[in-house]
Amino acid sequence: KNQVEQSPQSLIILEGKNCTLQCNYTVSPFSNLRWYKQDTGRGPVSLTIMTFSENTKSNGRYTATLDADTKQSSLHITASQLSDSASYICVVSARSGGSYIPTFGRGTSLIVHP
């Protein structure tokens, strides 16, 4: 069964600090991995996407890494801002016949305090 596990479940940091969120997956056959940011009451918004051959991808202060051998990914947030407070969701897609079905992690809830 395809699974995506994220840690920590929740995280509280001070504004300006850095943090790293983890994602482990057992999804096969692997197609790609996305990190989404979901603000409270809103739909998720994509931050980064990586395919099998990519090790790192940056989007502003967000940097995602992927180790396809160990099936692990991380999302590093640099110089956190209050607006970074949200749920961060790791999504891994596998090909199933002619479809690409994503498996979602439960997310890491990040709270940035001033």
Add this chain to the structure above:
Amino acid sequence: GAGVSQSPSNKVTEKGKDVELRCDPISGHTALYWYRQSLGQGLEFLIYFQGNSAPDKSGLPSDRFSAERTGGSVSTLTIQRTQQEDSAVYLCASSSGGVSYNEQFFGPGTRLTVL
């Protein structure tokens, strides 16, 4: 509008009633997904439409759930004989193609509460 829209934003219903949730995808997007997000849980895939192909219904939890997509655009998710465990936020997403690396754009969701 430029984004995915969903209606209603909130729906409260009594156990046993039928409900219909609507999704208007981004114009021109051929792929449309429905997900369910229960409190404290990750998003759960329900159903996937891609162009004129038969939908992938592998995520529908029971035969009380069904979805249609008319004219390759608007989609309706119907839940018959609602149960309390159906209470969740139902999210719709669309993308410009069926290839997995095409970004899915999500709507704001419909919060369903079954009393």
